[in-house]
Amino acid sequence: MIIKVLGPGCTNCKNLERVTKEAVAELGIDARIEKVEDYAEIMGYGVMSTPALVIDETVVSSGRVPKVAEVRALISAAAPA
Amino acid sequence: MxxxxxxxxxxxxxxxxxxxxxxxxxxxxxxxxxxxxxxxxxxxxxxxxxxxxxxxxxxxxxxxxxxxxxxxxxxxxxxxxxSFMSVERTRALLGGKREGVGNVMAAALGVITPFCSCSAVPAFIGFVAAGVPLGVTMSFLIASPMVNEIAIGMLFSLFGLKVTIVYIAAGLVVAIVAGWILGRVHAERWVEPFVFETRLGGQAIDPAAGLxxxxxxxxxxxxxxxxLRKIWPYLLVGIGLGAVIHGWVPTDFFTTYAGPGSTFGVLIAVAIGIPLYSNAAGIMPMVQALYEKGLPMGTLLAFMMAVVALSLPEMILLRRVLKPQLLALFIAVVGTGIVAIGYLFNYLLA
Incomplete structure (x- = not known):
């Protein structure tokens, strides 16, 4: 699983990265977390409100920092059964 | 799982x-x-x-x-x-709008759309790539920081309805007119080319929906x-300065040196305000204390707008998408608008 945190490096982007790392650690799954800071690449996902969370190339959240529990649920929902 | x-x-x-x-x-x-x-x-x-x-x-x-x-x-x-509004919704509302009506709508939406300065660049690219005219996009980008809801709430609590309405109206007018002018001069040539080459992905989701x-x-x-975590030092310095001004500066001190009839009062206020970077909320206590000592409201509004609308960090961000010519024009047009507002309201509210 590849999880991407989209954002130019603002405070909220860093918060989302931290939350995502926590969620992945809690789930104990094998996931790679990548930061995407390039504007053209961010726009490629159609995202205008940063920070955004992308799981396996699907945008699952944008414009806010979800709680750890919510990110965990998003990851679980995206994981192949 | x-x-x-x-x-x-x-x-x-x-x-x-x-x-x-x-x-x-x-x-x-x-x-x-x-x-x-x-x-x-x-x-x-x-x-x-x-x-x-x-x-x-x-x-x-x-x-x-x-x-x-x-x-x-x-x-x-x-x-x-x-949280019921989003940049995505605003763009959908602005899509296909012509200049003029578009500028008015963009400025009004700029006030109510949740927006942080780190989203300025993605929003700019997203609007332009979706075919929203450049001038209309600029109206949005100017109104968004300048007419800030938190500032509206603070102004209303501290100064009452009249000043608040004046502030909102003035900010909207500057955003509408400045955006319209920037649209008229065909500033597209001063936008970094990658903006027009950016392809928008189709899977955008609306952050306001489904919460x-x-x-x-x-x-x-x-x-x-x-x-609060971000602004408390500014707030304490601002209130401290406010308290000192309140207690130690003679009443009518500013009336003598920067009263409504003063020639350079507004210009100086804007010149001081542009390099200062603070949240609108952080400078409110100082504005209140200065008003008490006879500094006219027009000058203070101009100062506030200069502080929140033209800030160095935002200029650095916008430089990623705007060439220096357009950035300079942007600062000049908005700065002139703010100065004009200052003088006008010193005259009207005197």
């Missing part, structure tokens, strides 16, 4: 009870603040209210509590209301914490 959310969404009744309780606690604290410092300083400690140092301390304590309470209330309400009330309340609480 069958993971479930930790927190079961609370019931509607639970939300109403919590919010009502919070509102009552807020009103109680606000009321208490009106009395507790008199009681503490003059009653319990036996200090004299005529003593200047005591009076300055009283002002500082009272204002710190009052401004903090106002900020907590206003930021929370604004964030929850704004539960619980999540919106959560966002409000977090936003209060985030903003």
């Amino acid at each position: 069958g993971q479930v959310l930790d927190r079961v969404p609370s019931t509607r009744r639970g939300q109403v009870v919590t919010l009502t309780g919070a509102a009552i606690a807020w009103i109680g604290l606000y009321w208490l603040n009106e009395h507790v410092w008199d009681w503490l300083l003059y009653g319990a400690l036996g200090l004299h209210s005529t003593d200047r140092v005591t009076e300055t301390i009283h002002f500082f304590l009272y204002d710190t509590a009052k401004i903090t309470l106002l900020l907590i209330g206003i930021i929370f309400v604004v964030t929850v209301l704004r 539960t009330m619980d999540q919106r309340i959560q966002m409000g609480v977090e936003e209060v914490a985030t903003i």
